[in-house]
Amino acid sequence: MRVLFIGDIVGRPGQEFAADCLRDLIPKEEPDLVIANGENATHGKGLNSAAAEYLYDIGVELITLGNHTWDQKELLQFIDSDARIVRPANYPDGTPGRGFTVCNVRGMSVLVINVMGRTFLSQLDCPFRTVDKILEAYPEIRHVVVDVHAETTSEKIAMGWYLDGRVSAVIGTHTHVQTADERVLPAGTGFITDVGMVGPNDGILGIDRKLVLQKMLTHMPVRFQVADGPRQFCAVLLELSDETGRATSIRRIRVVE
Ligand SMILES: [Fe+2]
Numbered sequence: 001m002r003v004l005f006i007g008d009i010v011g012r013p014g015q016e017f018a019a020d021c022l023r024d025l026i027p028k029e030e031p032d033l034v035i036a037n038g039e040n041a042t043h044g045k046g047l048n049s050a051a052a053e054y055l056y057d058i059g060v061e062l063i064t065l066g067n068h069t070w071d072q073k074e075l076l077q078f079i080d081s082d083a084r085i086v087r088p089a090n091y092p093d094g095t096p097g098r099g100f101t102v103c104n105v106r107g108m109s110v111l112v113i114n115v116m117g118r119t120f121l122s123q124l125d126c127p128f129r130t131v132d133k134i135l136e137a138y139p140e141i142r143h144v145v146v147d148v149h150a151e152t153t154s155e156k157i158a159m160g161w162y163l164d165g166r167v168s169a170v171i172g173t174h175t176h177v178q179t180a181d182e183r184v185l186p187a188g189t190g191f192i193t194d195v196g197m198v199g200p201n202d203g204i205l206g207i208d209r210k211l212v213l214q215k216m217l218t219h220m221p222v223r224f225q226v227a228d229g230p231r232q233f234c235a236v237l238l239e240l241s242d243e244t245g246r247a248t249s250i251r252r253i254r255v256v257e
Pocket residue numbers: 008039040066174175176
């Protein structure tokens with residue numbers, strides 16, 4: 001089974017470049033499942049229904065989220081009814097939406113989990129124990145992909161080692177900067193600290209660099225906007241054993257216009 005995991009899609013430029021790449025570049029990779037982090041898909045902040053529908057139309061099958069989950073209020077109107085959207089599982093009990101989902105790929109069940117790290121982010125429930133509980137509930141599922149949405153490299157690497165041999169892949173998201181440390185860990189879990197983003201290449205994490213610099217230089221309120229210009233597409237392609245669910249390879253993809 002081949003799984004394509006696309007990094008944080010930022011704004012309209014990210015949506016459109018994801019569409020270009022999924023149409024022109026990705027078909028030759030023959031992915032069986034396409035997952036994307038969509039926490040920045042709507043103007044860089046959150047996910048509304050128009051962005052979700054756009055991503056489904058271009059071939060994204062499941063959307064994971066992160067610390068920007070609730071930036072678009074409209075998400076509350078459809079997150080409970082759309083099983084293709086997964087928000088961090090370690091939000092408090094009673095939070096709308098779901099922290100994991102199970103989909104069917106060529107007759108095989110795939111469990112996709114989203115958790116958020118806690119360093120420099122919200123103090124949610126323990127992400128490690130949260131994943132444990134979900135895995136305990138689905139012992140029969142061999143194909144499991146975890147999106148660990150976290151700020152620090154250490155927390156994401158820790159999650160990779162914690163889950164090695166128990167899940168198919170641990171994919172880091174959130175920093176919007178792709179790391180070059182992709183590997184299959186010894187017990188068979190595909191891992192990368194951060195898959196990167198899809199969006200403007202000459203901004204700061206996808207945001208107009210002039211506005212971010214203005215904020216950093218003045219500490220006055222600034223309304224951020226997604227940048228223009230050339231774009232980048234970042235993803236990883238995982239090859240998973242149909243029989244065991246373990247990763248046999250993980251390959252980084254980064255395309256810059
Ligand atoms: Fe992001």
